[in-house]
Amino acid sequence: MESNNLRKAGLKVTLPRVKILEILEQKRDDHMSAEDVYKALMDAGEDIGLATVYRVLTQFETAGIVTRHNFEGNQSVFELDDGSHHDHLICVECGHIEEFVDYLIEIRQREVAMQHGFELRDHALILYGICNNCQSAKRR
Template sequence: MSGHELKRVGLKVTLPRLKILQILESAGDQHHLTAEDVYKILIEQGEEVGLATVYRVLTQFEQAGIVRRLNFENNISVFELDTGDNHDHLVCLKSGFVKEFVDPVIEDRIRDIAKENGYNLSNHNLVIYGTLESEMSKDGRGRK
């Protein structure tokens, strides 16, 4: 997303907004970031942006439809770019690691359940909580 696209969604182009957007776009597989994660990256890059600014920008991005705010069981908000796709999440209760997945069978079943109950489905959010086997083996509670 560019400065032009920020303007298109009604946001003024500022350096903090561009930097935060760049971080979100370049996060790769680890793209579920907390505001604190974004703040730490900015500090590592030598940027002088306060944590309050990061929270404000992420909230503005959420309101503009640029990012999604996800609240998992640990009561920590994470942000991901809103790419318009529909996916669900697996969350490790020990490490907090978040993994996305798409399962056509689950998607079909959710649509069926909504229809069977007289709902026009507009959105859904499925989160599966557990512990990664690799996390369990670190403390001896699990086996590989």
């Protein structure tokens, strides 16, 4: 599966690319920094350097395989781009990221863009707050 994704994106199939794509697919529900990907590779016994991880993730972003996000703290995190849109809730205490889709918000954003004469091309909605776990921990 990974090799086909790389070929479709116009990238040569190399061991580092395949291994990094495998990690991203295994951690599909996570938003991983380059350092997270590197640590997962090290834990799996793979000898791929951090500079290679950064380079491959940038190539994947250019090819549309991953999406890069710069949430609070300016650290880039990556997730596989499956073509569907979602927004994010970020916990300012622990950094937990929750994805969500709200069709009313999507409709309203398009309406606002039209009201201001904009042709909407893309958007990102990030809501910052405190997750249930952190709220519960504060109550104890």
